[in-house]
Amino acid sequence: MKPTELTDDLIDRAGSAVSGKTEDVSVHRTLLVVASAVVAFLIVTPMYWLVSEALEVELPRAVDLFFSSLDITVNSLVLMLSVTFLSIVLGVPLAMLTTRTDLPYPRFWSVVAALPLVIPSYVGAIAFVSMFGSGGEVDSILGYTIPRIDGLSGAIFIITLYTYPYVFLTTRAALVSADESLFDAARTLNSGPLRSFRRVTLPVIGPGIAAGALLAALYAVSDFGTPAFMQASVFTSMIYWEFENYNTPVGYAALLAIQLIAIVAVVLVIEAGIGRDEDASGGDARGSEIELGRWRWLGAGFIALLGFVTLVVPVAVFVAWIFRSEGDPIPALEFQMEFAFNSVYLAALAAAVALAFALPVAYYSGRTSSYLSRVLERATYLGFAVPGVVIGLALVFLGLNTFPSIYREGILLLVFGYVVRFLPQAVGTVRSSVLQIDDSTVEAARTLNSGPIETFRRVTLPMIAPGMVAGAVLVFLTTMKELPITLMLQPIGMDTLVIKVWQAHSAFAYRYAAIPALALILISGLTMLVLLRQEDAVR
């Protein structure tokens, strides 16, 4: 029996012993299971269309597709593993640096380190290519050529720069809510810094790192825009290649998408086995900071450099576009406040719905370690692994065949699309914080004759609040920058900031990309600030 099961069991028994509430408890548990199952079911419903289209593919063609996709499968795996590894290498030390040390202005640097997440990676790619490399801005201004980044390694580089914040944010959340006196205890017991990191810190922040790394991995493997721009051949390139050939059945693309899901499923199973269920609970005692001395300026300098490369460069490129251009005005691309409003409105709704969906799944799978809870939780990750256009088409099908009246009328289907795609971000972060719940506190509350709902509201909820906020913010930020599903499902004419960036890019009119892109970064940056303030308030 795992520790959590044991405690649940204890709670149940303690509860029934004190107040005879066994029935209540089992009713609530059943409700939790049902709610999780309903959420998981809703999230996988779009897959029905994929499977039914894929089943239409003749067998020889299917075999052919499978074998011709082998080499790009390798490329996609290399991309995914490299991005994940590099994101951990960047994200974990940065999280330590901004929470556990005497780094000056830690919150400012936290925002800087987290902010790259708000920039769509293909926008970063466009900015990078026009900035660096031969013929780029740096070359023409300074006459110094930084070698061009492209191909698979270029895609790995760019995607890492814009996805490591997943690891940074989840690790940071784990560090902030962990009992820091543990770290101090380890050090007073004469344990070296490395040893205490491995033996004490790592187990505590492990679930956080794992949650972030998984998000980075899935983002990398399902990204199409950046590899395409970098001319790297990966699995999504092949899906698009089949998809955009409108003279062949869309089943070919569907079959490939299912293959991709299968690869991801393996990753999900493997990842589920790596230290995910460490009971990361602890108290909330404050510990002392690691004193960096002069090194703290080096730390600040490193984050500044990273921020310069990932944030200042694209912004500078955008702003330069505004001033440089002399073309005729293009009214279709003029900025309107409405675009910003639409983006925020959609993203806020998506975040709220995702949070509501994530809570039962994350709570159930975080509090028990049953096979069912694991399967339900993992099922919610599938939508994140599939390229947006594929999910988009599946939702078009779903919408037309269930409630045709909502198709392209109103935003219900669109918001559902965002949730299908981005739910795991909320599930992952909420679950990490559920794992950190101190069972003894819950137990105490229950012993004190507090009912399950009361206990949840007064004890559990405050403890998982940081995870909930983090999850909602992540969904908000990624919805803000989502493109393919928005283009396919938005009520016709409801334009968002990213749609305008995309339209400006496809029209060569980059000057019109500047304002929506800057608005995107500004709004997202403020949202990020809310997240970090809230997290730090836990201290």
Added chain:
Amino acid sequence: MTGTEESPRRMHRRQILAASAAGLAAAGTGCLHDDGDEDDDVDEARSDAVADAPPLGQPVTSSGVSWNDLGDLEGAVTVYSGRTADQIDLVFDRLEDRYPELTIDRDYNDNDTQVTQITQVEREDTPADVFYSQDPGALGAVADAGLSQPLPEDVVEAVPESYRHPEGEWTGVSGRVRSVVYNSDRLDETEFDSWDDLPTDIQSYATDSRFEGIIATRPNSGTFRGFIQAMMELEGEEATRQWVRDFMDQDPQLFTSGTDHAVAVNRGGDDDPIVGLGNSYYAARIINEDPDAPVRVTFTEGDAGALFSVAGVTPTVNVDSPELVAEFVRHLIAVEGQEYMMEDNGEFPVIEGVDYVGPLPGPDELDSPEFDLSEFDTELADARQLLEDEGMLPV
């Protein structure tokens, strides 16, 4: 052995079943017609509704009709577009300004995505009244899926047959041509002395070693496949295959976006291509944004390298107000519609009575090969297969 013997027989039986099913359906239709079945009549009527819609003003003709002579546009029309907002929004805005009662709902997305969305998923339920595409193959795909409906007779007759579907299921609205795009600041880095030193036959771009390492194209576009298909019809499959092999031996840079391709040629970095094969209007648009841009275009003569093609529209089967859609299309091919396409996009008119005005050589000066787009195999399946065989695709 048994298996191989059995399968044709099975196939045969299926064919018979299919044939008799079709026969039954035909008989049924006739029968229903006699009975005057409501539903069936509505469907029949709807699929020809746009063609049957009488002009609200004057009919359009090949000599060009002014907007002033056309009927007013009132109501809402939903347009799915594979073309970008900057290319067609201006015309739509002008129409909306002119007719206060008109709303044009515009859905912009990637061209191939639009086709897939309409033909593979939405089908008869598509919210689109009109599909607007830069690719005749895409318009043809919607027509082949049975999801388009014919245009009115005056529209069909106003547009030369080579720029439209033979039965009028879609029509071209503006023309463009395949071209050679080059960076005029960088020719001195090449072995070409000046732009008129660039070859005027497409063959040389694959075989002339002076292009090695400096040439690029975007092979995944519909127009590139159109170019390959045209070459197959003009020169034969083997010659085309050889052209692709030779071109690939030039170590070309292959882009997946026409925008990225043209921007790279224009940017002029050491690693960027100096010459590219692409559509003429990209360069026109870059120069519109930045008059000092070094990108220029030139054309081959009398071969597939200068293929003329059109962007156009097709009404879907699910048109809400047929008169409005018919009159809307009339506006696009009327004089003002054609002029705006030239001004905004650097494109060519498709109506004989409208003269080309713009920075490029006019269609008359160009030596594009004669192709009847309506008879052209718009599926471009052979071209795609050939490109896949030769490893040029997927990029």
